[in-house]
Amino acid sequence: KAGVTQTPRYLIKTRGQQVTLSCSPISGHRSVSWYQQTPGQGLQFLFEYFSETQRNKGNFPGRFSGRQFSNSRSEMNVSTLELGDSALYLCASSLDGQPYGYTFGSGTRLTVV
């Protein structure tokens, strides 16, 4: 079966712009979680969605937002981009929201210039 698909793979944006990233979970999985990976901070939790509801949110500013659609696909949006938002954004899907056996996507590499 298809894995977790993230699009686009690479993105270059200018400071002040906004960006939308997409994540399609494994078929049948109802939970999507988002993580930011940077060399300095490692993997940091952004938020988790289950059946279109945000159930958990990490310590990121309100510029970071997300949503989940009825087909479980999820998007995350970052507004007013800053240089520090440059990172690899990973999503992980799970069947029922439990973190056992999370499957990560390949990520979207965002560069803010």
Place this chain on the structure above:
Amino acid sequence: GENVEQHPSTLSVQEGDSAVIKCTYSDSASNYFPWYKQELGKRPQLIIDIRSNVGEKKDQRIAVTLNKTAKHFSLHITETQPEDSAVYFCAASKVTGGGNKLTFGTGTQLKVEL
């Protein structure tokens, strides 16, 4: 909130030797501890995990041990091979019926030298 510390940040071993990576966590309610391997340019992949009701788990050359009293857990890789070279992340989670998240350690760059 949960805090996970991971050591060492880099580890270099000779092929065939063993490698040990250690993590400590702060929240005694955490009950799930996975380990991920991330090769350069690739996604993190789960290699082994352990739940708090178990003290040790093995899968071929990989094992994880958990000491709940001391709040630390370790990854053991025996008979290391060049393909084991990667960044390894430990993580901890307090799994509930509601929203869950993983808190990750900062990673260990393992290099297996020929």
